[in-house]
Amino acid sequence: MDAGNDPDALFRRYRREAVLLHQPWPPQAGPPTNSHFGGLPRLPEGCAWPRTSSGKPLHFLAEIDCAEIPFPTILPERGVLFFFGRGDPYAWNTEPPSDACRVLYAPDASARSAPRQSPADLPPPNRPASEPNNVHPAWPIVPLRFDTFPEVTAFPDPSEPDKRGWRRFLDRFVRAPASTEISADMRDAYEEQLGARRAAALVTATGAHPPASPMTxxxxxxxxxxxxxxxxxxxxxxxxxxxxxxxxxxxxxxxxxxxxxxxxxxxxxxxxxxxxxxxxxxxxxxxxxxxxxxxxxxxxxxxxxxxxxxxxxxxxxxxxxxxxxxxxxxxxxxxxxxxxxxxYGYHEHDPRFSQMLGHAPACHQARSVDDPAICLLSIDTDLALGWYVADMGGRCTFWITPQDLARRDFSQVVGRLDGRS
Structure with missing residues (x-):
């Protein structure tokens, strides 16, 4: 049975390896790590805290020590990636990319560097509280290998106008047989299984079984x-x-x-x-x-x-x-x-997690499985840790072209917020 008529074949065909950014629980129970969400970055001397073109400082989101990734990837083998983004969720998709987010790469960054204090004019990242704090809470990250699968919206839609009539007939000869198209029934069957497959991949990667549902x-x-x-x-x-x-x-x-x-x-x-x-x-x-x-x-x-x-x-x-x-x-x-x-950032019916590479989950329309853009980082909302992304229900994703990643040029990274509402 081909991939168009068998959900299992679809999962096998489109499985893509990624880096799970696992948050150990309890936080001190994991191995020593230099990678972390939030807190303060260990920016090397001479590396300025990123700001927008109008001078507003960006919020620090994550620091990834590439040497801690335990398997070969297309990411750098050493050095540290620093991720920054706007605290205003509405600015990501309206401002120029460099004003919405920024990625810094320090090939020779050291874990012994002192944490860089945040700028005095950096506002609180979320809703104001009785005691404002302008940095996200820190949580250690343990990078792990895990499998990812695309959203059903990433598959070609057989109902698209350009797939009808003579174009659809010609596709049988110039691209692929019509039998490889994914039927509506198979798309539905794939979507029904997707959450469980992702949860199983997380269990395989972490060894931890999530609860059946989040804490009420x-x-x-x-x-x-x-x-x-x-x-x-x-x-x-x-x-x-x-x-x-x-x-x-x-x-x-x-x-x-x-x-x-x-x-x-x-x-x-x-x-x-x-x-x-x-x-x-x-x-x-x-x-x-x-x-x-x-x-x-x-x-x-x-x-x-x-x-x-x-x-x-x-x-x-x-x-x-x-x-x-x-x-x-x-x-x-x-x-x-x-x-x-x-x-727990995820449960068996609606897995929630953060990752690098692989198929990035999407709340609405996902990037096509044929899109060459690479998910450099995808951060999901995590209410327990205080991550409020896109109105408390979405995720932010950093995208880079294969050419820029190969050149280790992170100056053109584009960030997008994807809300659930």
Whole structure:
């Protein structure tokens, strides 16, 4: 049976090897790596932070040490690729390519270089928060080999006007027999299997089985209830460290009406600001003294949404400490276990992941399977890590021509945002 009539044959025919940018969980559990999402780039001396033609700084997105890719690819064998992009999601597809995104390649970059501090005029990358941060949270990347498959929209459409009548007849002789066309039924069968095939490829690459579905809000509240044991006491009871307090307070101050209670937002906001000031008196990894812990537990217990707050505080702490192995190791195993499902970037029905090379997933119309453009990087929305791409549901992809990649010329890379809405 040919590829046009057999979904399995389609998957075999169009399978393309790629680099999965895997985020280990817990973040300190993976091997030492120089590659990471977010945080600060280790730009070599003399390499300026990219800006648009009007002088606006771009946001740093990812740093890939090419030497860490564990198998031969068409990417450089050594050196570091730095990816930058606009924080405004609407600018990517309207501004000139150099103003939307930029890729820098440093052949002799060293992991020993000091992280470059972000420009003072760099705005927060996402929605403003109570405590703005102008950089994305850092998360280590482990590059892995995995298989990719195209979207069904990347296949030739047999209903296209130029495939009708005499053009379709001639194609039988000058290009390929008509039997190689992909029928509508086979396109539907392929599309139905695509999510499961991608999930299976991720399991093969990572050895980790994703949950059947993402964590629901109710499950996250249950997880927070597991962490906040009202009967527990002592130095191991929540909140053990000020980081948890700090991040749940930001949640309260960002959404005062949600956590207002019967007394209204005023009183709780004032108390939250007082505790936030206490959290800033020293490093966030410092332990919470027993008196403060008991006072905080009493105050948190007055919230109907206490488990939700606890969960959000833990997620915020994990996100902020992921790029620092020493701090990430301070989070207890039971807290990681309670929040684990929220940090899977994909599940078996709708895989979500970031990659280099291969077939880049697309929310709408994908590039044709015959398009020679190369996916240099594709980053998917990951709400657990704070990646909000194209209205919180899409992905951004960097494209390069084969000729430019062969020349190691990354000055003409084009970036596109693809939203789900």
């Amino acid at each position: 809000w109710r499950e996250s509240i249950d997880a927070g209830g597991t962490i906040f044991d009202f009967a527990a006491s002592g130095p191991q009871s929540f909140p053990e460290r000020w980081a948890y307090v700090h991040h749940l307070l930001l949640e309260i101050l960002d959404r005062p009406l949600l956590y207002s209670g019967e007394a209204g937002p005023g009183a709780r906001t004032t108390e939250a600001e007082r505790w936030l000031g206490r959290s800033r008196e020293g490093p966030l990894h410092r332990p919470v003294a027993e008196d403060d812990r008991q006072a905080l537990r009493t105050w948190l217990s007055s919230f109907d949404d206490c488990p939700r707050l606890v969960f959000r505080g833990c997620v915020g702490t994990m996100r902020s400490w992921a790029g620092d192995p020493a701090h990430a190791a301070l989070i207890p195993d039971h807290v990681y276990a309670a929040c684990a499902s929220s940090f």
